[in-house]
Amino acid sequence: MSIAALFRSPTQNRWLGLLLLASLGLGGCASNQSMAPYTPAPTVEPMDAKSAATAAQLWQVFDRYEGVPYSYGGTSARGFDCSGFILTAYREALGRQLPRTTGQMLATGDVIPRHQVRPGDVVFFRISGKDQHAGIYMGNNRFIHASTSVGVTESALDGYYWRDRYTQARRFE
Numbered sequence: 001m002s003i004a005a006l007f008r009s010p011t012q013n014r015w016l017g018l019l020l021l022a023s024l025g026l027g028g029c030a031s032n033q034s035m036a037p038y039t040p041a042p043t044v045e046p047m048d049a050k051s052a053a054t055a056a057q058l059w060q061v062f063d064r065y066e067g068v069p070y071s072y073g074g075t076s077a078r079g080f081d082c083s084g085f086i087l088t089a090y091r092e093a094l095g096r097q098l099p100r101t102t103g104q105m106l107a108t109g110d111v112i113p114r115h116q117v118r119p120g121d122v123v124f125f126r127i128s129g130k131d132q133h134a135g136i137y138m139g140n141n142r143f144i145h146a147s148t149s150v151g152v153t154e155s156a157l158d159g160y161y162w163r164d165r166y167t168q169a170r171r172f173e
Helices: 010-030 049-065 082-094 102-106
Strands: 110-112 122-127 130-139 142-147 151-156 166-171
Touching (some): 049 082, 049 130, 049 151, 082 102, 082 130, 082 142, 102 122, 102 130, 130 166
Antiparallel strands (some): 122 130, 130 142, 142 151
16 A cells, blocks of 8 residues: 555544554653653661661761772772771771771671661671672661772662672671
8 A cells, every 4th residue: 555545535644643643652651761760769767866876977977988989908088998998987987996807807796687787787798709898787778888889889788789699797886
């Protein structure tokens, strides 16, 4: 059938016009690339006063260092590795001294079941077959850490990369 044959009657033209408008409208909705995917609102877990105070102090340290690049062996604003950031955050926010390395942290502190983790607990992750990354749990499924890819940042425990790598948490009091 030729294109000219499609336009023989006004009724056909109206149907064709409606079909074209509907296609453009629906296609436009389906192809909007600027819309963010739906994510459910995060759940807010209740915190006791001590946990809330600990989190507030640690967030202040995080705010100072957010975005500082990763540097193996680093313990300052010039660069942090994961344990160096934890060491500095604990010292500045809580006035406590922690062991320097992830391995030393794993050998001390009290093991905490995942469902009992609270702000200030150190969370550990298995990368390349061994526990070699750590961060500080902040409540509401979030932890702060020095990432090799983006520096000092915050992430979700159940985020795509971290959820299957979590191994344990330790409390240092």
